[in-house]
Amino acid sequence: MTTITLIRKDGCHLCDVARGVVDQVLAEFPEDEAERIELVESSIEDDPELHARWWEKIPVVLIDGHLHAHWRVNPERLRAALTDAEELVP
Numbered sequence: 001m002t003t004i005t006l007i008r009k010d011g012c013h014l015c016d017v018a019r020g021v022v023d024q025v026l027a028e029f030p031e032d033e034a035e036r037i038e039l040v041e042s043s044i045e046d047d048p049e050l051h052a053r054w055w056e057k058i059p060v061v062l063i064d065g066h067l068h069a070h071w072r073v074n075p076e077r078l079r080a081a082l083t084d085a086e087e088l089v090p
Helices: 013-028 048-054 075-088
Strands: 002-008 037-043 060-063 066-070
Touching: 002 013, 002 075, 013 037, 013 075, 060 075, 066 075
Parallel strands: 002 037
Antiparallel strands: 002 060, 060 066
């Protein structure tokens, strides 16, 4: 299972754009591959630790807990990273 974590906050335009890019990329994967990718959203408004760490960089995308992107999400780069992560899963 590959986990994408989108760290955001309400009212953040770039966060909404990032969510759209993530949704677009996930929709392109075949169903059997997409089922192995979990999307988790976390808000810096709900978690003081996330706020302290990421408030200047939202939206932030983590793949399996590792920083993938902040501010802007490139769909080609995200697609490649998810494809690489999926190839590691048996």
